[in-house]
Amino acid sequence: MSLNNKVIVVTGASSGIGALTAQLLSQQGATVIIAARSLQKLQSVSSGMMGPCRMIELDVGKDASVQSAFEQILAEFGHIDCLVNNAGYGKFEYCDAMPVAEFAEMMNVNYMGIVRCTKAVLPAMKKAGSGIIVNVASMAGKLGTAKSTAYAATKHAVLGFSNSLRQELRDYGIQVTTINPGPIDTPFFHIADPDGNYVNNVKWFMMKPERVARAMVSAIEKGKAEVNLPRSAAIGVKLYQMFPRLADRLSYRMLNKK
Template sequence: MTLTNKVIVVTGASSGIGALTAQMLSERGATVVIAARSLHKLQSVSTGMMGPCRMLELDVSQDESVQAAFEQVIKEFGHIDCLVNNAGYGKFEYCEDMPVTEFAEMMNVNYMGIVRCTKAVLPHMKKAGSGIIVNVASMAGKLGTSKSTAYSATKHAVLGFSNSLRQELREHGIQVTTINPGPIDTPFFSIADPEGHYVNNVKWFMMKPERVAKAMVSAIEKRKTEVNLPRMAAAGIKLYQMFPRLADRLSYSMLNKK
């Protein structure tokens, strides 16, 4: 798929892999709509865009905000070729210590945010008979670890939603892609791990955001079904799926670093 003149909406584009992915898409000729809650942060990201760019104030946790934002995009461009559902956050805490309200809010943003944005574009993509929906999940959606009960649950939900949606849309010419990265060196951890304990334990394993953004752009161009990063983690996930009880015992000390 050539990206020239394609209209691509990227949520959570104010920083991290969302911002970098948007800039790389712009370099390849796409018309990129960068969306996030903070217009101030989006303005900073927009200075690095090579091609046409629009900023969109969007709160994926609010029905009205999502509906209004996507109506604005359709009104201006008439269509959306690709949606990158990247908005989300995480907090690492033991289940008994995390308030139920935090479980609900994380699910509202990480999972329901994707549902809202996807439902907003689906009628237009189905009418066009084409489109790509990229949902950024996580390796945490395939393998749970200590202090990730809330976050992992949201990403498991994203994967279940994406896999089912792919089957629904197979005959409509719409591709559904999931991106499952391991830990990335981004501002994500300023909320998820404010004390830096987890980051210090996995520095050797953390990926540069440029690597993940490049993989996301490639997935769009090649219409890939799934991308798992890094390869070492992807191999571990396969082992876990085949031998879950054994993998749990082997991985306990290695993965529970929070």
């Protein structure tokens, strides 16, 4: 899909890969609606946009906020060509130490946020007979590790939702893409890993956000169903899926760095 003049909504666009992806999409000629809870942070992102840009306040964890935001977008632009569901967060903690309320809130934002935004665009996309929905999941959705019980569960849910949705929408001309990155050097870890232990342990393996943002834009242009990053992690996931118990034993110490 050529991105020129396409209307693209990016959630969680106030920082990290959301902000960079929005700016790259803008460079390709898209009209980009950047959405997040903080308009102040979005203002900073918008200054780096090369093409038409619209900021909108959006909390994906709240029904009313999602409904209001997408009603405004559709009223102004009439259609949405692509939705990038990027908003989300993580916290790393052992299961017995993580409050149940934190499990619920992480699921509300990371998974239900995607459900809310997707449902908000589907009627218009179905009517148009085209569209792309990009859901940012994670390698954690395919390979669980210690202290990720809450976070990994949300990303497993995103993958299950996306794979089923892809089948539902096949006859409507709507593409569903999942992006599954490993650790990325972004502000995500300010919340997920405030003491910095995990970041220090996997610094050698962490990807630059620019690499992931470029892969996301390429996936939109090429209509890819799934992107796994980095390639070495993708190979590891395939081996894990074929030999899960053996992989557990062999990879325990290497993967559990939190």
